[in-house]
Amino acid sequence: MASKSFYAVVAGVGSGTGRSVALRFAQSYPVVLLARKPESYSDIASEINKQGGQAFGITADTSDPQSVTAAFEAIKKKLPDKKLAAAIYNVGAGFAIKPFLEVNVSDLDASLNSNVRGLFNFAQSTLPLLLSSATTHTPVYPPTLIITGATASIRGSARFGTFAAGKFAVRGLGQSLAREFGPQGVHVAHVIIDGVIDTPRTKAWEVNGGVEGGKLDPDAIAESYWHLHTQPRSSFTQELDLRPYVEKF
Amino acid sequence: MASKSFYAVVAGVGSGTGRSVALRFAQSYPVVLLARKPESYSDIASEINKQGGQAFGITADTSDPQSVTAAFEAIKKKLPDKKLAAAIYNVGAGFAIKPFLEVNVSDLDASLNSNVRGLFNFAQSTLPLLLSSATTHTPVYPPTLIITGATASIRGSARFGTFAAGKFAVRGLGQSLAREFGPQGVHVAHVIIDGVIDTPRTKAWEVNGGVEGGKLDPDAIAESYWHLHTQPRSSFTQELDLRPYVEKF
Amino acid sequence: MASKSFYAVVAGVGSGTGRSVALRFAQSYPVVLLARKPESYSDIASEINKQGGQAFGITADTSDPQSVTAAFEAIKKKLPDKKLAAAIYNVGAGFAIKPFLEVNVSDLDASLNSNVRGLFNFAQSTLPLLLSSATTHTPVYPPTLIITGATASIRGSARFGTFAAGKFAVRGLGQSLAREFGPQGVHVAHVIIDGVIDTPRTKAWEVNGGVEGGKLDPDAIAESYWHLHTQPRSSFTQELDLRPYVEKF
């Protein structure tokens, strides 16, 4: 099976989308989990390994170029013979909803760092590997970089300025990467998650009247990420949105 | 199996997307094929029936309200106990690329009729059925209306005015339907097909330098339509694009 | 003064944008007013003529090609020596806000006719004249076609399906015309009017909490149309939005 020769890497795992994506991709690939703190990835790695998959975590801060470089050196040592099939960028803190005159430049920097600087560093490390997979190997599916976006990727709402700055920037960079690397066989896709994700952290939130399905099921998000990965190069999606059926948009 | 109680209908079958979508959905549902001429659907119906699926065609002109009403009355007679799981609107002629001062109002009408008037009629007939499936039955997947769009759905290029008029209109109507029927449990999605589809008709066309994968494989398009259909209501996609990896955009 | 040799035509005059645009352009040009009923234009023509401008009305239904052709033949007889400087398409009825299953195809047709078919006919008659002005004469400002859009031009809201269909179509056609005729020196611009216009008909409407400036002042809209007309060809705007400062968007 081709998947034995390939692996996936997910940056930004925790209790929501990142965890579900890791579990979904682990059905086909060994999965490397990146997070700033071991407690964000250790349970997920255990869960995957227990289910017969293969996973390990690396502590890394994607906003720091050195940290990302070090992470990929560590991956190379751990998986010397494997090629990268899929890279998912799911980092994105810096979510401050405040009147503009109450935020300060460090809020902006937090958003830019975790969103666009992080994607930049992650893409610098993963795209050479994805290109190599595309050109010199025979992956089952085209090598893929998937980027998690949000409502704020396409809409700058009042009091979301610093978050929108980071998310718009990610979308712009992602589009540029899609246009540069698509013709080289690497699929770059951007997913606009428009709603609240159903995670332990949001369990108590009353969203969309509390109806079932009113929050995004992260496993469903992961299924769409997997679908993106399986698209053949004759039919790439660059962008799709995902939202609960009752979400206003 | 739930699919025994449900069926799918595809309007606009021929040699490309419509055929592939019909074949894909026929793996799970009986499929009804609508086209203006029997020669457009008869081979596809035979192919599906030979493969152990179930399909039949009905001659209908979606731009004509009476014709669409009659088609769904005929479906009801043929499949009295089945509920509608998925409706795909894939009609869209009226593709005249001409300097604006050389087109005439009949070119515009041809585009509006096959694109937006047809969708209107098809949606008037299918949405009550999809709503009924959503609320009183237990479909495996949320009932779905999928609409085929094109580059001209989001871009009015020079000399594509009448085609863009029809395609923009379809997108506007589709968005409106998504916002009205999504909260009622019916998934309405719009797919922007941005490139030339690989069909017998386009076989000889030199597209994107003639590279493999330079045209959209209709089977790959169909796979994305199927993915849309399978999305649970906590995670609906309203719009996605599909294009060959080498396509400029 | 160059304006003595040129005229402007406004399709769709009544009590709002059309009237204000006519008055504004009448400061520089003789203005021809098109409307389906004389009562829509007669007062405006009188008002302009009383103020020392020059204006007359022609009864025409822009959705009917023959009617539009006849109108421009009548204009030619009335203004045999004048060239067209600016054409404004401000027609757009078909505004039915209803649940989709309560509208019927005649609602759709009403929207398509007054919006996109009307623009098509108007553009077929005016673009040859605007091109002629651009290439063989020396207008003060580049010959201009300005099209009135609405919120529904870029957003298909629930229960606005037929209206959105017409408005999206207009936007698609307008973009296409801009891309084809811009390089030939004709400026085609689309204006998204996002809010309620302050007219006698809307006087009693409580909009945006009833605050002053909560509805669009049609004279302010007209000022932006005039600005578009005065843009030199090195710096054309294709699209702008206009909304009250308190409007949610």
Added chain:
Amino acid sequence: MASKSFYAVVAGVGSGTGRSVALRFAQSYPVVLLARKPESYSDIASEINKQGGQAFGITADTSDPQSVTAAFEAIKKKLPDKKLAAAIYNVGAGFAIKPFLEVNVSDLDASLNSNVRGLFNFAQSTLPLLLSSATTHTPVYPPTLIITGATASIRGSARFGTFAAGKFAVRGLGQSLAREFGPQGVHVAHVIIDGVIDTPRTKAWEVNGGVEGGKLDPDAIAESYWHLHTQPRSSFTQELDLRPYVEKF
């Protein structure tokens, strides 16, 4: 004349848009010019003062919060009795067109700093002043913040990734500011300049076949900025595009 009580500030003056905007607004207001180097503003200030206007420059790096704060303290000392009528953010270096794997994180930072961090700092200093003008004084026109964008504000082209990141971010932040401060009476507008501006630096560039009007005349850009400033609050434009008539888009 009300303008005696008000002033305008332009960040990012040099030989193109910033200079023309300063000259245009100087017809009505004293103008403060911000640039990182005195040679960028000194000639413009002289030119305005010679023509009977009033202008002075302040050396400031908008990407540095302290530098911006200091600049506005200096303005307050120089113009203690004047209120801010208009603030224009026209900074935006970081324009590196390179294959993604040849750029590094300092290219990204340069783009983010000059584009979105600079706008953030500038907006933090100017919005309180604009708000004060809107609420406690009677400006002739609604107080205005105008932001210069580019093609890369809405399109991430191949090899433009770092520039697009900065420009998308600016657009997202600008939208957010428009939605927060519009209802408070401050007009925030974003201008997409889609083409090459005709400046001494670009004089030799062969653009659009070298035709006259193939580059954007910065004086024409300035005229549109002025139009935005004069819009009454019943009719604000949030975004418009500007491009040469022959520009492909």
